[in-house]
Amino acid sequence: MSASAAPSSALLTDRYELTMLDAALRDGTAERRCVFELFGRRLPGARRFGVVAGTGRFLQLLADYRFGEEELRFLRDHRVVDADTLRFLEQYRFTGTINGYREGEAYFPGSPILVVEGTFAEAVVLETLALSVMNHDSAVATAAARMSVAAGGRPLAEMGSRRAQERSAVAAARAAYIAGFAATSNLEAGRQWGVPTMGTAAHAWTLLHDTEEDAFRSQVAALGVGTTLLVDTYDIAAGVETAVRVAGTGLGGVRIDSGDLPTVAAAVREQLDRLGATATKITVTSDLDEFAIAALAASPVDSYGVGTSVVTGSGSPTAGMVYKLVARQDAAGGWVPVAKASTDKASRGGRKAAFRTREGGTATSELIAVSDGFERMATAVDHPEARALQVTLVEAGETDPAALGPDGVARARRHHAEIREELPVKALALSRSEPALPTVFVDVE
Amino acid sequence: MSASAAPSSALLTDRYELTMLDAALRDGTAERRCVFELFGRRLPGARRFGVVAGTGRFLQLLADYRFGEEELRFLRDHRVVDADTLRFLEQYRFTGTINGYREGEAYFPGSPILVVEGTFAEAVVLETLALSVMNHDSAVATAAARMSVAAGGRPLAEMGSRRAQERSAVAAARAAYIAGFAATSNLEAGRQWGVPTMGTAAHAWTLLHDTEEDAFRSQVAALGVGTTLLVDTYDIAAGVETAVRVAGTGLGGVRIDSGDLPTVAAAVREQLDRLGATATKITVTSDLDEFAIAALAASPVDSYGVGTSVVTGSGSPTAGMVYKLVARQDAAGGWVPVAKASTDKASRGGRKAAFRTREGGTATSELIAVSDGFERMATAVDHPEARALQVTLVEAGETDPAALGPDGVARARRHHAEIREELPVKALALSRSEPALPTVFVDVE
Structure with missing residues (x-):
């Protein structure tokens, strides 16, 4: 076995998540039920489609998200939070629900890639970790998918470990494989995620x-x-x-x-x-x-080996996704859609459900139904070929095991290969452009 | 304590390092003593100076570089190497010597940032890990130093964790702090490296x-x-x-x-x-x-919070450093300087020693003495104000403890603040340019 124990994933978190938790536990808002959404306002690098990656990694890190003695001691010694909050963190388990896009799915501006429901307390502390994983892995997968398109049928090997932080390198190899690469030079990606290795x-x-x-x-x-x-x-x-x-x-x-x-x-x-x-x-x-x-x-x-450009997202090393509170309970238990108002970073309040409309098998739009209420919306819309994009990833704290580990990676890779077939031809061009599908928001209820 | 044990650092390695080891153990060249150098052919993003970061992290990962049962099983099951090589890896400890630039030091094209001496077998397997750490951390530190210059005396906080892979985020917070940032939002960087946290x-x-x-x-x-x-x-x-x-x-x-x-x-x-x-x-x-x-x-x-741009190296997410064999023993035990000949990626064979020449306290050149032999060169050159840039980081397998942990980070931050004072004024401009100091190679012996 390895010589050192893993630092817990719980402190891979911005300090303000815990500061807000601390204040919310004092004023009673910590228990308000909330809906947070993870989405991108735009696609990285003026690409024509994005590729969701990191979901299986995030779900594993969520399952391992525990505040142990070392983490609690740090928070206590540095007075990050008070004693009540330390007790809350000691018991922390995510008991909410996460719906979201399948790993390997295409996404577009505004696509509700993850929808996290739970109390403010349990959902707010996941912001940084969810974004770190999804922003990195999706940036790599989005770049890798374009390389895979450009390579036609010729195999691509990812060999950029040396140009990425040592743990990012493993995540990048995994993301590139999901988006169509055939192999990696990175041995740990082979061991941990079942990616074929070469060299x-x-x-x-x-x-x-x-x-x-x-x-x-x-x-x-x-x-x-x-x-x-x-x-x-x-x-x-x-x-x-x-x-x-x-x-x-x-x-x-x-x-x-x-x-x-x-x-x-x-x-x-x-x-x-x-x-x-x-x-x-x-x-x-x-x-x-x-x-x-x-x-x-x-x-x-006959084949290509790609290093720096794929692990750094070919000019766009982060997908720029955000994690925003979109709906919450008020003091009386009613549901309120919420959004920041500032003109340059406005977001759209209300819970979302997403569908990809198609005609003759080819995708035509990203249709996003927006609701003011909390109840889940129907999983169908009035369109003959619409495909529901969200699946349940975590239900009452229990993660879908099929999304985890090497099996989750293999499934995501198959899913990506399938959905690429439904993208319109213009999605596959390499030049900078608008997204290949329009995002259409529809208010429901 | 945390729920999961750390995957060992030993497989954060390109497969071909172990394939070469395997073949070298068979043909007897594994025991040839070698000198590998880690350097950048150019500075990231046409900057005027680079900042060395990651050294303390690399030295810690080197100390923990062990092939445990899980790693050996993977290599055996996937037939990456043969039984003799598995036995070698099971016993692997780095017993060589590493000289290099202090963490926080400025560097320029060709600066021999790490000089690794040992047998081919023990030194070649470190290539990927050394580059992953140094390329990422130095890219962030190089960008962060420019932001620190631009901010004048106003404090900067690093808050980009959400735009970097979750473990990269910790390394980025550490690197930005070394290069002059005052704090980070990342709690794990506080716990593990002593970086002040805020939010x-x-x-x-x-x-x-x-x-x-x-x-x-x-x-x-x-x-x-x-x-x-x-x-x-x-x-x-x-x-x-x-x-x-x-x-x-x-x-x-x-x-x-x-x-x-x-x-x-x-x-x-x-x-x-x-x-x-x-x-x-x-x-x-x-x-x-x-x-x-x-x-x-x-x-x-009064103060700035910086996110995406610092953790992604502000347009240059990797420093592009390489790890090259520059000298080795031949079959008779004599020393041979070696280098790849290809015109676009040529490197300079021979062992290097580095000095920063100064006039009136201001740096004037990166002076690199190149030797065909193996014996260490004198640590002084014929220049009244030359400063030797390399220190011993690992001696016969033993790491200088002062380079490790939070103390190593604090020391690197102080060293960076000191050496920035000796850089010429033109090094501090933000526009794209040539390196602020010329790199001058001098053959000795």
Whole structure:
């Protein structure tokens, strides 16, 4: 087992969540039932669709959200909250309900991705953690989906761990896999989430040996002729020649990590074919993003390795989602829709239910029904092909186990592949644009 | 205590590090002594200086880098490595030496931030983890330092946890503090790293109550008149009036999270003064970056809260550092400087020692002495004011304890404040530019 115990997830929280809890426990509002919604006001990076990711991670962290001795001692010693609040936190369990989009689902501005219902006390403290997880993972998945579109049927491997914080890297590998990547270099993502892992050798491997040929011979001896040899440490043409000489024409693949890739890939393909290595695959891995991938569509490339751009959301490292109180009980127990009024950050009060309308199987709008009341709305709207987008993720504190762990990841990946089929063609273009579907709000009751 | 044990740090690693290890154990090169260097080819985002951060976190993760049962089982079940390699990993301890820049130090293109010496086997497996930590934390610190410069003497609070993966958020709070921020909203950063925490209330607090006045009264009752009230949920002028009426002219502060900040801050200051609340402070928190902070220099603002831009490195979420084999033993035990030859990613072989030359106390260059040999070079160069930049962080596997934990963070923050004084004035400008100091390589021996 590992040497150190995990810090609890409970303090992965902004201080003001606990300060508000503290004051609410004093004035009695802590027990008011509330509806909080997690949504994005816009899509990251003027994309045409967003991809929901992180749901399964958030639900696991929620299940583990406990204030233990160490956390309580910190809050006491630093006088963050008073003794009553410490007692409340010691007993904290989320007993409310969370409805939301399936992981892997497409989303648009205003989509109610998570709808959290519970007392103010139990729901407010989840704001920071829910946003941290969903903002990061959805930003990565949204970028990864575009790369997957750009790659056509060619497989993509995520290999950006070194360009992301060490735990973000695991989450990023998971999110990219949900959005269509085939594998990751990150071993922990393999262990924890069941993402297939890949990788053979770096330049250091070649440099460690007295000659490139020594390095290739040793790698083939250890990993077999099906391995992929990195051929660009010194001179690519000489590297390819040595690779085929050492491994034979059955060599699995060569990797190119530098140079002008369209030119280099064409030359390497021509050389491999000339040497008889017609089945040897070419993988390229040098600073690729969705645009570079698209530009290689006509090149003889068999697979792509993507690093920095996918783990940093290709220019949009956070999805910018917010977690807002949209409805609450008043002192008499009646329901009140609430929203901030400021002009530049206004939000829409009232509980939401979301549907994707379709025509002939193709999505036409994100239809969001808004209610002033608390009762759940009908799960159907008056539209022949509307699909309800929300499912129950947590019911009275109990999490749907199918959303958790590697099985949840596999399910999210399948769901994403399915729903991508219903997106209109214009959603798949790479250029900056408006969202591919309009968000339509409809008041009900 | 927390509910779940930490996954070990050992699998926060690209698969190819272990594949190379596996092959090296078979061919005997695993025992060759090596020097790896961690450096950036350029500064993130065309900045004028970089800030080293993450060192203390990396050293802690290195001390905890152990392959436990779970990790070994994963590697065995997925046939990542063979039985000999599993035995090696089970016993793995880093026994080498790491010299490097102090945490908080400025760096420039080519600066040898970490120099890792050991066998190939023990040093190669650290590549991914070292880069994940240093690339993320240094990107945040580099952005944070510019914000700190832009803020002049006004305090900055980091409050971007919700826009970063939940564990990145803790690392980002730590890095921003090292680079000059005064506090964070992130409670775990307070517990784990000793960063001062802050925060009072969100819009949800006001919306939870039947009136804004109820919310303010309750907050003042819980936190005292010294608290900061968020005044922009409905109408700012009405909010300020209510705030002073409720708390009195001794109100600690008001926070503004929307609107055109120079205009709004001036109006709020005028209103507060008119109401007699002349000592009440104004803090602003709406989508600030270094440029927005600089633009508020003439506005009556007392402190800044910064979210998204600092935790995402203000456009450069990763520092782009690499970890390269620069020297190794050959079969006969002699030392060979090595480097990749490809034109677009060439690196410079040979062991490096780094100095900052100064004139009259102001830094003039990053002087890097390059040696073909393995023996450590003299820690002085022929320059009257040169300062040696590298210190011993790990000696024969033993980590300098002063670099670890909250004490290490406090030390790094002091060191950063000190070295910022020696940077030339042009380093402090915000516009895109060349690095403020030239990097000068000098061959020795």
